[in-house]
Amino acid sequence: MTIRLYDSREQALVDFVPLVPGKVGLYVCGPTVQSSPHIGHLRSALVYDLWRRWFTYRGLDVTLVRNVTDVDDKILALSSGTDEEWWARAYRYELEFTAGYQALGVLAPTYEPRATASVTEMQQLVTTLIEKGHAYVAPDDSGDVYFDTASWPTYGALTNQGLDDMAPAADADPRGKRDPRDFALWKGAKADEPASAAWSSPWGDGRPGWHIECSAMSRRYLGSAFDIHGGGLDLRFPHHENELAQSTAAGDDFASYWLHNGLVAVEGQKMSKSLGNSIFASEFLAAARPVVVRWFLSSAHYRSTIDYHDGALLEAEAALDRIETFLSRAGRRLAGTRFAGVGARVVPDDFAEAMDDDLNVPQALAVLHDAVRTGNSALDDGDLDAAAREWQHVQAMVAVLGVDPLAPEWRGADEGDAHRALGTIVETLLAQRQQARAARDFAQADRVREMLASAGITIEDTPSGSHWSLEQ
Structure with missing residues (x-):
């Protein structure tokens, strides 16, 4: 088993070899909580x-760190002139992001540090860069500290740019x-900013620049060397380029591999506020079931738009x-047979090969759909061995992808109550239909079937009894 991934720095597919066998350290740039999350944020997570x-x-122990940037220029600007403190605004929107992630079944990160909780580590990193000659304090008594891009010969290595090709850094005055x-490592306090957004430092009161935050937090939670750094394609430059420069200039090995996910377009246009x-x-999330939203956002290759x-x-x-219809149908048909108590479910080889190949979800979904078609055909033909095999494969694949439509996390309390109430009514009618058939009153049995069909309910008669499902 070899997992291959597209390393943005190498611009090539490479074999993934973890620094520590059996473990993966993964750092992902999380949200800047200035306003409500959009679907691009959901897609990246x-x-x-x-x-x-x-x-x-694949048997690897994953430590996933996803940070929260809870102080920056925009958060301060948007809260200015309102009755809401900047930190209260940041926390309110952080909760919105968390709710969106949870609704989609995104597993909670191992660690989710806030920038404001790691300022000491950021200051230590800035001090190291100054001592090594790769950063300087502004001479105008502003308290600003900048990374000296000319001092680091490999600046631009991540995006394959030369210094002369780069636009001016717009992250600070x-x-x-x-x-x-x-670019800014430390931003001196300004008169029009709240005092609560400034920390004392050797260079004067102020707050960290955006880029230094992720370098300090990844080091704190994953060490000076870790496996993978991930984030949206729009973060490659300048954010990730600057992270790489300042971390390596400070003496850290930093990330072995870089992953970048594609963005979201709407009707062929890049999604943007402008x-x-x-x-x-x-x-x-209000437009469809959350599991459907998860399916849609994960159905394209992660590097594509x-x-x-x-x-x-x-x-x-x-x-x-x-998929849901097949799983329900197979579950009913195989209930009470020797196939009901299945052991460990394993994905088919061609699904695993697709996922090992740079997380090729579209190809993996093609395997999933083929399994559903094959399984349905086997059920039609009464081939329970083949049906059970595909049933187990489908269950394994949807579980790995987090899109099992029958999983309890996708059924809200209201939906569950409604489904149980409907089930009670339908089961009562099915019992009446069975009594009519036993009495050879086939006209009455047909009337029950037709009444259920008119309500969008399909009846399937099997050797184990009659089963119902909502028409898809």
């Missing part, structure tokens, strides 16, 4: 949830920079319904 689940299935491309086509997570269009969620619903 879901990508690394899938990586984590597959590593775990250029008031004390030696070079416009130098175009007014952003779709908030809450809107998306996923395009949302009218009907996309209906297509996802239909695909998932076919």
Whole structure:
């Protein structure tokens, strides 16, 4: 078994070899909690949830760190002039992100540090960079500290850029920079910012720059060397480029591999606030069952752009319904047989090969759909051996992907109560139908079937009895 992944720094598919056999250290850039999450945020979190689940299935012990940036320029600016403190705003939106992740079945990270809880570690890293000659304190008494990009020859290695090709860093006031491309490690306090957003430091009161946060937090929770750094494609430059430069300049090996997930488009256009086509997570989750949203957002290859269009969620619903119908049908047919008490469920080899190949979920889903078709055909033919084999395979595949439509986490309390109430009514009618058939009153039995069919309920007569399901 060899897992291959596309390393953004190498720009090639490479074999994944963990630093510590049997373990994976994965750092993912989490949200800046300035406003409500959109579906791009959900997609990114879901990508690394899938990586984590597959590593775990392959027997690796995964430590996943996903940070929260809870102080930055935009959070302060958006809270300015309101009755809400900046930290209260950040926490309110952090809860929205958490709710969105949980709704999609994204597993909680091993550690989820907030930037404001790691300021000491950030200051230590800045001090190291100054001592090594790769950072400098602004000469204008502003309290700013900048990374000296000219001092680090490999700056630009992640995105394969030369220094002369780079635009000026726009992450801080250029008031004390030696070079416009130098980026902020520490931002001196400003008169119009709240005092609660400043920490004391050797360079004066202030707060950390954005890039230094992830370098310090990844070091704190994963060490100076770890396996994988992940995030959205839009973070490659300048954020990840700057992380790599400052961490390696400080003497850390940092990440062995870099993963970047694709973005989300809407009707063929990049989703952005400027175009007014952003779709908030809450809107998306209200448009379909959460498991359907998870299916849609995970169905494209993680490195590709996923395009949302009218009907996309209906297509996802239909695909998932076919799987749900097969699982329910097979479960009923195999109940009471020697196939009912199955052992450990294992994914088929071609599914595993697809997932090992840079998490090729589209190819893995093709294997899943083939298994459903084969399983249904086997049920039609009465081939219980083949049906049971495909049933077990399908259960294993949807479990690994986190999209088992019959799993209890996808059934809300209201939906469960409604389903139980409907079940009581239908089972009563089925009992009446069975009594009519036993009395050879076939006209009455047909009337019950037709009444249920008109309500969208399908009846399947099997050797183990009559079973019902909602039409898909």
